[in-house]
Amino acid sequence: MKSLLEILLKSVVGGLFVVGFAMVAETLRPKRLAGVFAAAPSVALSGLILLVAFKGDREAADAARGMIAGALAFTAYCLVDVPLLGRLGAVRGSAAALLVWCAAAAVLGVVVGP
Incomplete structure (x- = not known):
């Protein structure tokens, strides 16, 4: 319930x-x-x-740190996506930027920690 x-x-x-x-x-x-x-x-x-x-507060603090890490990774995606779209086209540029997002999210996930 x-x-x-x-x-x-x-x-x-x-x-x-x-x-x-x-x-x-x-x-x-x-x-x-x-x-x-x-x-x-x-x-x-x-x-x-x-x-x-x-x-409780502990769970919310962990979630907030995860949200911040996700926002930073998404910011990295946005910063590289615009130039990559112009150079590589829509599909390849977005795919390359997605790799940047994955790398940034992985690094930030390790830094922020569980």
Whole structure:
């Protein structure tokens, strides 16, 4: 029963955070930033809040470190993907950038640790 309650709460709280962040994002210019601002922070924040409620601070801290490592790896992907797309084309450039993301995520996963 606890897992069903946890799933329901994650859905409700996540939805509320998405709506709240989307309302704030509507004020941003240019509009292309609104979607990025609305999606990731709201889902991460609602997930962390519920993780603290159900599993404690330690689990939430581990999850937050993992989120930061993932964001840094994704930033590395974005930084190399744009030039690689121009040089190698869409498929090969994205594949090469994906390898960079995997390497960055692996290194950061070791640094951050479990």
